Amino acid sequence: MTLNRRLVVSMEDIKSVVLECLHCGVRMTFSPDAITAPCNCPNPTCNKFWAASHYPNAVGFGMRNTPAQIRLLEAIQAVRARDKEQKIERPNDPIGFRILMEFEEPSV
Numbered sequence: 001m002t003l004n005r006r007l008v009v010s011m012e013d014i015k016s017v018v019l020e021c022l023h024c025g026v027r028m029t030f031s032p033d034a035i036t037a038p039c040n041c042p043n044p045t046c047n048k049f050w051a052a053s054h055y056p057n058a059v060g061f062g063m064r065n066t067p068a069q070i071r072l073l074e075a076i077q078a079v080r081a082r083d084k085e086q087k088i089e090r091p092n093d094p095i096g097f098r099i100l101m102e103f104e105e106p107s108v
């Protein structure tokens, strides 16, 4: 018999969000509650374009034209804030579930 172990995590379990440059591989780590993609890579020898300056305010700008990566960063923050609010009983809440993600347990 094979035993497959999986990890199930909620948005609350996210400890940090890491953005990695596609060009040089430098990484920036953010609190999952305060993610702002910089316009350019923070590595001064790379400095390649990362995201347009209006994307940090993507929700107000118009999500349809916003790249999925930026929408995901916004969603992580919004869902985490909502999950914190949902700890208070809300009988008329339009969302009656929370999102969990399942991962293969890393091999040692």
Ligand SMILES: [Zn+2]
Binding pocket: 021, 022, 023, 024, 025, 026, 041, 042, 043, 046, 047, 048
């Ligand atoms: Zn870079």
